[in-house]
Amino acid sequence: MLAIEIDERFRPYLERLPANVEVVYGNAYKLLNNQTFRKNTPSVDKTVSCIPYSQAQNMLHNYTNGSWYRGDLVWLAPASLAEKVNHEAILGAYFQAEVKEIIPNAAFYPSPHTTSAIIYFHRLPDPAGTGNLQIYLRRWLYNHEHLKVKNAVREGVVRAAKDLKGKFVSKNQARQLMESLNIPPAELEKLTNNIRPEYYFSIPEKLKGWLDKL
Numbered sequence: 001m002l003a004i005e006i007d008e009r010f011r012p013y014l015e016r017l018p019a020n021v022e023v024v025y026g027n028a029y030k031l032l033n034n035q036t037f038r039k040n041t042p043s044v045d046k047t048v049s050c051i052p053y054s055q056a057q058n059m060l061h062n063y064t065n066g067s068w069y070r071g072d073l074v075w076l077a078p079a080s081l082a083e084k085v086n087h088e089a090i091l092g093a094y095f096q097a098e099v100k101e102i103i104p105n106a107a108f109y110p111s112p113h114t115t116s117a118i119i120y121f122h123r124l125p126d127p128a129g130t131g132n133l134q135i136y137l138r139r140w141l142y143n144h145e146h147l148k149v150k151n152a153v154r155e156g157v158v159r160a161a162k163d164l165k166g167k168f169v170s171k172n173q174a175r176q177l178m179e180s181l182n183i184p185p186a187e188l189e190k191l192t193n194n195i196r197p198e199y200y201f202s203i204p205e206k207l208k209g210w211l212d213k214l
Helices: 008-015 028-032 035-040 053-063 078-089 133-142 149-165 171-179 198-213
Strands: 002-005 022-025 044-050 071-079 093-105 115-123
Touching: 002 008, 002 028, 008 022, 028 053, 053 071, 053 078, 071 078, 071 093, 078 093, 078 115, 093 198, 133 149, 133 198, 149 171, 149 198
Parallel strands: 002 022, 044 071
Antiparallel strands: 071 115, 093 115
16 A cells, blocks of 8 residues: 655654555655656555645546556545536546545635535546447547547547457548548647547547447
8 A cells, every 4th residue: 555645744643554554755746747656666556635626637637548557536626526527528538426425614724615525536447348439539539639630530430440349440431431520621630639629529429320330
């Protein structure tokens, strides 16, 4: 078990923890983004944390694709984060957020303006195993944000056919299918990280019928 604590004033108390708990003192956000730290630290399958509220949504992106960490999350965070994640194009393709308990503002000093909650983030299974095209393509687009939309969608179609149905689709076939989606040319020329969020939902939805027929 690994514990990361930024405030060394808690050291006298944390030294009383069981021997199977390793305590590392430092900034968890920086440590978990440090390749050397992850390389030299055994991977974990669940994390429990109190997250800096202003960074909570951004920090969740760190847990999407990393090979070091693939488990569920339990966070003390803004209660509104759960709904945001469940309706967000990218994070919602990796997690289903569930509010376990609302924490009253009076439990903190000074009392915050933001409502807090204990949130359980259930990691969604690999869509290659479940056959979920919606999740598969949303993850694909997210992981290929450096490509133009036309290239990301074309290659995503080829890979989705192979991974979800075990079928071969040529790049030319994928290109023709992509053209049938009626995506404006200006949008196709954008890098994927610049497209409107609704395309993360509409593109897979339009392709669902095609995949079902393969």
